[in-house]
Amino acid sequence: xxxxxxxxxxxxxxxxxxxxxxxxxxxxxxxxxxxxxxxxxxxxxxxxxxxxxxxxxxxxxxxxxxxxxxxxxxxxxxxxxxxxxxxxxxxxxxxxxxxxxxxxxxxxxxxxxxxxxxxxxxxxxxxxxxxx
Amino acid sequence: xxxxxxxxxxxxxxxxxxxxxxxxxxxxxxxxxxxxxxxxxxxxxxxxxxxxxxxxxxxxxxxxxxxxxxxxxxxxxxxxxxxxxxxx
Numbered sequence: 001x002x003x004x005x006x007x008x009x010x011x012x013x014x015x016x017x018x019x020x021x022x023x024x025x026x027x028x029x030x031x032x033x034x035x036x037x038x039x040x041x042x043x044x045x046x047x048x049x050x051x052x053x054x055x056x057x058x059x060x061x062x063x064x065x066x067x068x069x070x071x072x073x074x075x076x077x078x079x080x081x082x083x084x085x086x087x088x089x090x091x092x093x094x095x096x097x098x099x100x101x102x103x104x105x106x107x108x109x110x111x112x113x114x115x116x117x118x119x120x121x122x123x124x125x126x127x128x129x130x131x132x
Numbered sequence: 133x134x135x136x137x138x139x140x141x142x143x144x145x146x147x148x149x150x151x152x153x154x155x156x157x158x159x160x161x162x163x164x165x166x167x168x169x170x171x172x173x174x175x176x177x178x179x180x181x182x183x184x185x186x187x188x189x190x191x192x193x194x195x196x197x198x199x200x201x202x203x204x205x206x207x208x209x210x211x212x213x214x215x216x217x218x219x220x
Binding site: 018020021024027028031062063064091092093094114115116117118119 | 171
C-alpha cells in the first residue's frame with residue numbers, strides 16, 4: 001500500500017507481518033510528512049524495494065519466520081539495495097542481537113525492540129536518512 | 133542453513149519464544165496506538181484543559197501497564213530468576 005502525492009518527501013518502506021503495526025507506522029510517518037509504503041512480506045517485496053529505492057526500510061524479524069531474514073540477506077547482497085539504511089525491529093531481543101552480531105550476512109543496521117517507542121523509531125529513521 | 137534456522141540455532145525454546153512473540157505483538161499495538169493518541173491530543177488546542185489532562189493520564193496508565201507486562205513476558209520460563217529483565 002502506498003500513499004498518494006509523493007512529491008519530494010522522504011520515503012519510508014515498512015515490511016511486517018502485523019497489519020496493525022504497519023497501520024501505526026503509516027500514520028506516524030505520514031503525520032511527519034513522509035511518503036510511506038507498507039507490505040506484509042509479499043513475494044515481490046524485494047523487487048518492490050529495488051524498484052522504489054526508498055530512503056529507509058523498517059524490516060521485522062521473528063522466530064520461525066524466513067521472510068524477514070531472507071530479505072535482509074537479499075538487500076545486503078544486492079548492490080542496488082545494500083546502501084538503503086534499514087531499521088530492524090523485533091519482539092525478540094535475542095534475534096536482534098543475532099542479526100547485529102552477524103552483520104556480514106545481514107548487513108549493518110539499526111535495531112529497536114518491540115513494543116517500541118515511536119519517537120525512538122522516528123529519530124532512528126531521521127538519523128539514518130540524515131535529517132537530524 | 134536457512135537464515136531463520138541460523139538465528140534460532142542455540143535459542144533453547146522455540147515454542148516459548150513464539151508465545152512471547154504472540155503476547156508482545158498485541159502489546160506493540162496497544163503501546164503504539166497509545167502513543168499516537170498522545171500525539172493527537174497534544175496537537176488538539178481546542179480540547180478543554182481538564183479533558184486533555186484526563187486523557188493524557190489515561191494514556192500514561194496504559195503505557196505503564198505495557199511496560200509492566202514486557203519484563204514479565206521476557207522472564208516467562210526463566211527458572212531461578214527474580215522475574216525482572218532489561219526489557220522496557
